[in-house]
Amino acid sequence: xxxxxxxxxxxxxxxxVGIFAAVIAAVAIxxxxxxxxxxQSPPDVPQIRDVRSLKxxxxxxxxxTNDFQQKITMGGDxxxxxxxxxxxxxxxxxxxxxxxxxxxxxxxxxxxxIDIKGAQKWQTSHPGKLHTDALxxxxxxxxxxSQTFAVAQWYALPETGHPAPHHWFWRDQKYQWSRNERxxxxxxxxxxxxxxxxDVSLFYADLERLSQLVQASLESNVFTPSA
Amino acid sequence: MISISQPKSSRWTTELIxxxxxxxxxxxxxxxxxxxxxxxxxxxxxHEYFSHGVLGIPLALKLVWDKRQAWQQLSDRCHWAxxxxxxxxxxxxSSGVMDAVNLSLPLxxxxxxLCLKGPSGLRLMLFPLxxxxxxxxxxxxxxxxxxxxxxxxxxATVAGTILHGFGYExxxxxxxxxxxxxxxxxxxxxxxxxxxxxxxxxxLVLTYWTALYRSRLRTGIFFLGIILVSVVGNILRxxxxxxxHGNSMTDAFHWLHESWGGDIYSAVMLGSLVLIVNAIQSHxxxxxxxxxxxxxxxxxxxxxxxxDF
Numbered sequence: 313x314x315x316x317x318x319x320x321x322x323x324x325x326x327x328x329v330g331i332f333a334a335v336i337a338a339v340a341i342x343x344x345x346x347x348x349x350x351x352q353s354p355p356d357v358p359q360i361r362d363v364r365s366l367k368x369x370x371x372x373x374x375x376x377t378n379d380f381q382q383k384i385t386m387g388g389d390x391x392x393x394x395x396x397x398x399x400x401x402x403x404x405x406x407x408x409x410x411x412x413x414x415x416x417x418x419x420x421x422x423x424x425x426i427d428i429k430g431a432q433k434w435q436t437s438h439p440g441k442l443h444t445d446a447l448x449x450x451x452x453x454x455x456x457x458s459q460t461f462a463v464a465q466w467y468a469l470p471e472t473g474h475p476a477p478h479h480w481f482w483r484d485q486k487y488q489w490s491r492n493e494r495x496x497x498x499x500x501x502x503x504x505x506x507x508x509x510x511d512v513s514l515f516y517a518d519l520e521r522l523s524q525l526v527q528a529s530l531e532s533n534v535f536t537p538s539a
Numbered sequence: 540m541i542s543i544s545q546p547k548s549s550r551w552t553t554e555l556i557x558x559x560x561x562x563x564x565x566x567x568x569x570x571x572x573x574x575x576x577x578x579x580x581x582x583x584x585x586h587e588y589f590s591h592g593v594l595g596i597p598l599a600l601k602l603v604w605d606k607r608q609a610w611q612q613l614s615d616r617c618h619w620a621x622x623x624x625x626x627x628x629x630x631x632x633s634s635g636v637m638d639a640v641n642l643s644l645p646l647x648x649x650x651x652x653l654c655l656k657g658p659s660g661l662r663l664m665l666f667p668l669x670x671x672x673x674x675x676x677x678x679x680x681x682x683x684x685x686x687x688x689x690x691x692x693x694x695a696t697v698a699g700t701i702l703h704g705f706g707y708e709x710x711x712x713x714x715x716x717x718x719x720x721x722x723x724x725x726x727x728x729x730x731x732x733x734x735x736x737x738x739x740x741x742x743l744v745l746t747y748w749t750a751l752y753r754s755r756l757r758t759g760i761f762f763l764g765i766i767l768v769s770v771v772g773n774i775l776r777x778x779x780x781x782x783x784h785g786n787s788m789t790d791a792f793h794w795l796h797e798s799w800g801g802d803i804y805s806a807v808m809l810g811s812l813v814l815i816v817n818a819i820q821s822h823x824x825x826x827x828x829x830x831x832x833x834x835x836x837x838x839x840x841x842x843x844x845x846x847d848f
Contacts, residue, residue, distance in 0.1 A: 336563055
């Protein structure tokens with residue numbers, strides 16, 4: 313076999329054994345002595361307190377007044393729901409914000425979008441996606457017996473956001489390798505009231521602007537570690 | 540050249556040293572997988588997807604032991620990919636990132652096989668290696684889960700239709716079944732992804748054990764059967780769960796959902812795999828070509844001898 317080295321080089325075997333011994337001495341033996349195995353000291357999310365407190369306080373947005381905020385349970389997890397009104401007579405006047413922040417460092421984004429849809433008993437139509445610089449959001453029209461909303465959804469992460477869990481996953485892996493930290497995340501569902509059977513695309517500009525506002529607020533209030 | 544047979548101890552020196560190194564490096568990790576993850580279920584749902592490793596890893600070790608004579612007869616040769624694999628594995632191991640640490644075990648074993656005996660060593664130990672690869676906890680289920688939504692929807696719809704057929708008032712909304720104001724969610728794990736993983740793994744073991752793998756046709760039908768049985772089984776399971784929940788039979792619900800009722804369900808599912816293998820062995824030909832030849836025997840013999848293929 314061309315790619316195989318002939319057997320007349322026993323030193324190769326001993327090289328492997330030598331590398332082994334070096335790794336055992338450098339990595340494994342200290343772990344045996346200290347009892348600190350990698351799984352006993354999983355990486356943290358440094359901002360976890362701020363992230364978690366979103367459940368209690370909701371998010372403050374510049375230029376918007378918080379009408380009410382509440383902690384609710386959906387799909388077995390805790391979410392914050394808040395209604396905000398814009399200061400002055402700007403349109404849209406109101407929005408509703410559902411936030412599900414990561415509860416502990418090991419929580420991963422999973423089925424938040426299905427949970428909220430099921431718990432709110434939404435019917436949905438007109439799925440779409442909006443892309444801006446580093447932010448991608450899912451959009452659709454959602455309605456219940458009493459109300460219709462234009463909705464934008466995404467997992468907010470530091471400096472970026474995307475509705476798919478795998479977007480978080482690979483960045484989280486990179487974080488673990490490069491900083492020995494986990495990547496924080498907040499599931500955001502942003503609702504603008506709209507007329508029943510209305511055209512959701514008329515609200516894309518508003519959804520885009522407000523998504524960026526929420527993302528920016530999360531970045532400056534929550535994801536930036538308080539020193 | 541005259542070869543002098545070496546004393547037994549020195550024949551196995553390299554293997555003994557390497558196995559000792561592996562035990563030192565990976566013993567605690569395997570203990571963590573088995574004891575913390577699969578027995579005490581304290582790591583994560585993703586980790587539990589691989590709990591078939593409790594059976595698979597010991598089986599792999601036994602198969603390796605059985606092949607030790609054949610291993611000894613292979614000539615020593617080192618493939619460069621083996622060295623790369625071992626080095627990468629050691630980088631993963633010392634990174635301390637859990638997913639990478641887990642992955643470093645199958646990488647290390649592949650690398651060592653290639654380093655010691657080259658590609659033929661890898662071929663000899665391929666099946667035990669595959670057993671270990673598929674027992675290695677990774678985040679694969681996490682990455683798959685978002686994509687099985689259509690399956691969840693399908694299971695919810697069929698379960699709803701069945702209950703409807705029995706005359707119950709059931710409402711199906713996406714992956715939710717509601718009966719008497721009680722909501723049941725067909726979550727990814729409930730949709731049988733875990734059971735499917737276990738069934739496929741056990742299917743792999745059975746395929747090897749019964750030498751079913753010699754026939755592609757039989758293997759293909761077997762794995763199709765596994766997927767089918769696991770989907771049908773899950774439809775039934777979710778139907779019954781919804782029935783229990785909808786009629787406020789809380790104890791029965793918990794019995795089937797997380798107590799030993801679930802274990803009985805799993806056992807029945809795995810038992811049915813054995814039945815499928817038996818059925819395939821007695822009813823499915825080794826391959827379509829052979830079936831065709833057998834039929835051809837009754838026909839007049841062809842004029843020219845068949846080409847060599």
